[in-house]
Amino acid sequence: MLTPFALLLGSALAAEPTIEELLAATDDVARGTSSDAVMEMHVKTANYERTMKMHAWSSGKDKTLIRILEPAKDAGIATLKVDDNIWNYLPKVDRTMKVPAGMMSGNWMGSHLTNDDLVKESRLSEDFTYTLTSRPKENPEGLYVITLVPKPEAPVVWGSIVAKIRPDKLPVSIAYNDEKGKAVRTMTFADFKSMDGRMVPGTMTILPADKPGEFTSMTYVSIDFDVKLPDSTFTLQALKP
Amino acid sequence: MTPLLLVSFALAEEPAAGAPVELTVHGNLKTFVLGGKPHQWFEFSDGAETLLGSLGVDPDEALDAYGLAADPFAEGVASGRLQVGVSYGAFRLDLHWAGSAASSAPSTGAAGFGTGVGLTAPELVPLSWSPDTGSGVTLRHRIDRLVLSAKLPHLDVALGRQAVSFGVGRFFTPLDLVSPFGPATIDTEWKPGVDALRLDAYAGMATKVTAAAAWAGKPVFGDDARDEGRPVLDDLVLAAFAQTTVGVTDLGVFAGDVRSEAVFGLNAVSALGPVGVHAEASLTLPNVDDPFVRAVAGADWRPGDQTTLTGEVYAQSFGATKPEDYLDALDSPRVKRGELWEAGQLYAAVAVAQEITPLVSGNVAVISNVRDPSALLSVAIAWNVADNADVALGAYAGLGAAPDPIALDFALDPNTGAPSLAAPTDAALSDAVNSEFGLYPAMGFVQAKAYF
Numbered sequence: 001m002l003t004p005f006a007l008l009l010g011s012a013l014a015a016e017p018t019i020e021e022l023l024a025a026t027d028d029v030a031r032g033t034s035s036d037a038v039m040e041m042h043v044k045t046a047n048y049e050r051t052m053k054m055h056a057w058s059s060g061k062d063k064t065l066i067r068i069l070e071p072a073k074d075a076g077i078a079t080l081k082v083d084d085n086i087w088n089y090l091p092k093v094d095r096t097m098k099v100p101a102g103m104m105s106g107n108w109m110g111s112h113l114t115n116d117d118l119v120k121e122s123r124l125s126e127d128f129t130y131t132l133t134s135r136p137k138e139n140p141e142g143l144y145v146i147t148l149v150p151k152p153e154a155p156v157v158w159g160s161i162v163a164k165i166r167p168d169k170l171p172v173s174i175a176y177n178d179e180k181g182k183a184v185r186t187m188t189f190a191d192f193k194s195m196d197g198r199m200v201p202g203t204m205t206i207l208p209a210d211k212p213g214e215f216t217s218m219t220y221v222s223i224d225f226d227v228k229l230p231d232s233t234f235t236l237q238a239l240k241p
Numbered sequence: 242m243t244p245l246l247l248v249s250f251a252l253a254e255e256p257a258a259g260a261p262v263e264l265t266v267h268g269n270l271k272t273f274v275l276g277g278k279p280h281q282w283f284e285f286s287d288g289a290e291t292l293l294g295s296l297g298v299d300p301d302e303a304l305d306a307y308g309l310a311a312d313p314f315a316e317g318v319a320s321g322r323l324q325v326g327v328s329y330g331a332f333r334l335d336l337h338w339a340g341s342a343a344s345s346a347p348s349t350g351a352a353g354f355g356t357g358v359g360l361t362a363p364e365l366v367p368l369s370w371s372p373d374t375g376s377g378v379t380l381r382h383r384i385d386r387l388v389l390s391a392k393l394p395h396l397d398v399a400l401g402r403q404a405v406s407f408g409v410g411r412f413f414t415p416l417d418l419v420s421p422f423g424p425a426t427i428d429t430e431w432k433p434g435v436d437a438l439r440l441d442a443y444a445g446m447a448t449k450v451t452a453a454a455a456w457a458g459k460p461v462f463g464d465d466a467r468d469e470g471r472p473v474l475d476d477l478v479l480a481a482f483a484q485t486t487v488g489v490t491d492l493g494v495f496a497g498d499v500r501s502e503a504v505f506g507l508n509a510v511s512a513l514g515p516v517g518v519h520a521e522a523s524l525t526l527p528n529v530d531d532p533f534v535r536a537v538a539g540a541d542w543r544p545g546d547q548t549t550l551t552g553e554v555y556a557q558s559f560g561a562t563k564p565e566d567y568l569d570a571l572d573s574p575r576v577k578r579g580e581l582w583e584a585g586q587l588y589a590a591v592a593v594a595q596e597i598t599p600l601v602s603g604n605v606a607v608i609s610n611v612r613d614p615s616a617l618l619s620v621a622i623a624w625n626v627a628d629n630a631d632v633a634l635g636a637y638a639g640l641g642a643a644p645d646p647i648a649l650d651f652a653l654d655p656n657t658g659a660p661s662l663a664a665p666t667d668a669a670l671s672d673a674v675n676s677e678f679g680l681y682p683a684m685g686f687v688q689a690k691a692y693f
Contacts, residue, residue, distance in 0.1 A: 048600055050628055071628040072267045073692035082446050084489050093432040094404035098491050098510040100517030100541065107546065107599065236484075237397060237443040241333075 017169055019132050022144055023125035025169035027061075029189070029200060034059040037223035038069070043111045045214045050111075053221070061123055063234040067241065078239045089239035096239060101155075112185065112206040112216040114157075124163060124174075127154035136167050143172055158184070170199060183209040196224045263328040269692045273318040273356050273427065277684030281311040282673065283665070286648035292660060307662060309649075318343040318356050322385070322431065331393060335403075337386035337434070343379045356686075362420045362433035363578070365456035365473070368402065385434045397441040402434040405455050407482055407495060408521055409508050412590040412608055413555035413583070415523040415535035416495050416506045419455050419478055423582050424608050424617055425637050427686055447486035454479050457500060457578065475501045495523070499580075502527050517541040525559075533559040535581070547596035555588040562586060564613065564642075564674045568667075584677050585610045600625040608678070615641020615676035629692040639681030644673040 017025075034057075041052040053070040067078040076091040079099075086099040107114060124130070128148035136142040141164065148161040159179035164172045174187045185208045189201035205217040232238055285293065285300045293300050304310040320341040327334045343356075361369070368384035388401035408416030412424065419437075422429045437455035458476035480497035488511075495506035508521035522536035539553030561570045561584055570576065570584040592606035601624050609616035621635030647669050651660035674680065 045599070047598075050625075052628075071692065073269070073629050073631070073690075075265075075267060085447065085486060087447075092404070092430055094406040098409075098517070098519075100512035100515070101489075111599075232394070232443070235443055235446050236449050237392075237395070237441070240392075240397065240441075 019130055019146060020125055022146065022165045022169055023130065023163070026163060026165055026171040026174070027123045027125050029171055033226050034229055035223060035225050036227045036229065038221040040219045040221060041111060041216060042219070043216045045211065057229060057233050059229060059234060065234055065238055076241055078241070080234065080236070080239050082234050087236065087239060091241065096236060112208050112214065122154060122156045124148055124161070127151055127156060128161065133162070142167070170201065185209055195220060195222070198225050265326040266324065267693060268321065268323040269690060271320045271428065271688060271690045273686055273688045274315070275318070275356065275684060275686045276313065276315040277682050278313045279311045279682040280643050280680070281646055282644060283309040283649055284646040286650045289649055289651050292651055316344050324386070331391050333390045333392070335386045335388050337384070338382065339385040339431070340380070340382045344377060356427050362435050363456055363458045363476070365436040365458070385431070395443045399439045402436050403439065404432040404434055405437050405439065405453055406432060407480065409510050409519045410521050410537045410553065411539055411551055412553050413537040413588065415521050415537055416508060418497070418499050418504065418580055419457050420579055425619065425681065427635065427688065447484070447491070449484050451482045452480070499525070515542065533557060535559065549594040550591070552591045553589070555583070555590070557581070557583060557586055560584055560586045562612070564676055565671045567674050567677055567680070568671045585612060587611045610677040613641050613676035613678070615639065615678035617678045617681055631690045633688040636683070636685040637681065638683045639678040641677070641679035642675030643679045644675060647673050
């Protein structure tokens with residue numbers, strides 16, 4: 001027969017999320033099984049600031065459609081990713097161009113984001129091996145700290161990643177290191193708010209380690225999770241506005 | 242409106258009550274300053290110089306007086322575009338006005354050179370005009386887009402003036418048969434609109450069939466583009482293009498009746514590891530001349546995060562094998578109407594795009610006629626100075642044997658004995674050509690662009 005203490009302990013233990021749950025929640029923090037979002041990107045460097053607005057649809061990790069709304073000169077340019085296929089549509093010349101996955105490296109539109117950040121091809125919960133470095137009771141921030149190393153075949157460029165996640169499974173920061181363990185950048189999550197009935201970070205910020213004062217922030221103007229998107233959303237037809 | 246479009250619109254789901262009408266207004270302003278030095282095509286023969294000397298006339302001044310001196314040139318161009326789009330449910334109307342003011346008439350681009358603004362494209366419905374300014378400034382206005390479209394389940398329908406592109410080539414475009422850009426067009430941001438009916442039918446994620454009827458007569462500006470005595474329908478491009486994706490490879494098949502000539506084509510885009518590869522070929526069956534083939538194969542590779550390399554090889558059985566035949570090839574209707582621009586038969590091209598800083602990018606490209614050999618070198622640097630403003634600086638240079646100056650003679654009038662300049666013969670002009678890209682003069686430009 002279980003004592004009340006044992007029940008409480010069991011309940012407490014059951015409530016503690018697993019590492020897999022923490023990582024999956026971080027992967028899906030602004031994604032869900034599907035999502036429909038409008039977001040603004042703000043890039044600040046030592047020499048310039050740029051802003052961009054885009055509409056993005058996603059389904060799982062394999063389907064993403066992004067259409068640029070602002071600035072005016074790029075409005076209408078769209079990127080579709082389905083599985084390993086990526087196409088760009090350039091409305092001014094009516095061309096749909098296939099983009100090899102190998103061409104997707106590098107930063108996106110002058111920001112500190114990589115193309116992979118946009119299409120979210122990799123997932124912490126699937127493409128990395130992980131170790132729980134610290135529990136909430138073991139650090140003053142009260143966070144789960146998880147160290148991740150990419151699997152050999154994973155489509156990522158990082159040597160290791162350190163994720164800090166709140167007990168309610170919301171991420172606080174993800175630090176990315178190169179293969180020598182040197183810090184490359186940190187992604188922070190802030191401005192948590194309820195959007196479409198879900199608590200999400202309203203703003204995600206990329207801070208490059210070697211450029212103090214520079215950042216790229218992504219702020220959600222709107223986001224709907226687990227929306228039923230038409231089958232045509234992730235097709236060549238949807239690339240055209 | 243065609244019955245087909247009416248039927249398509251009837252099939253469209255009726256917009257929900259209260260569906261918003263969305264109005265978008267964008268536009269841009271651009272300015273160019275161009276300058277260059279053309280080749281010296283003409284000189285006086287020894288006899289003509291002796292005659293001029295006896296008259297006390299300096300030969301250089303005489304060339305200038307005849308308008309034959311290859312003086313450096315400079316040109317200023319300002320252009321603007323106003324883009325208005327209205328959407329209502331599945332329907333959309335796009336209207337673009339494009340205008341330009343130039344200190345001389347902009348190039349049509351048919352010979353390869355052009356700013357890319359003030360471009361002329363074939364017009365079944367004349368919607369271009371050029372008011373007489375009474376000055377040295379050439380004003381051009383064009384309705385460059387006027388297209389009504391409907392996005393239906395698995396089908397897009399568009400009727401009106403719109404950009405129509407086919408094919409996957411970067412430098413060489415065998416299947417882009419309607420108003421392709423020339424190799425030295427500075428600004429290729431907007432492809433000129435043509436009058437067309439277009440249907441795109443979709444199945445699954447990446448299978449589509451495009452059927453288009455586009456009018457592609459003479460690219461003249463502000464005038465009736467129809468050839469007198471030639472039926473309008475003879476200048477139609479009727480094209481069907483089917484595309485599907487197998488694995489990571491896009492495969493396409495093209496069949497068309499292009500200006501009353503049968504054209505068939507194939508293309509493919511795929512990846513070999515980190516390298517993107519593409520290939521395309523077309524077969525044209527003219528009614529009178531021999532069939533000819535055009536084919537291109539190329540690759541794209543990013544050796545680093547900031548560098549992109551692109552290369553292509555291209556061959557066509559149309560075109561000349563000897564430099565003395567290039568002018569005839571360039572004077573052919575196909576080149577004049579912009580269907581293709583290559584005068585020779587075998588080409589290679591390579592380009593390096595380098596991100597110098599996140600806001601500054603450089604581009605170096607070389608397009609070469611392998612047999613001459615000659616090449617067109619282009620170098621450009623673009624600076625994104627603000628969210629909606631860019632500045633670009635660049636230059637083109639033809640590398641290869643320049644044309645030999647043609648010696649002009651004076652002919653004596655048999656009645657009066659007065660000397661008059663004898664026009665060079667076509668044969669003399671043709672014989673002067675030594676290479677294809679050696680014909681291209683050196684040119685530089687500065688461009689500023691602002692968007693709203």
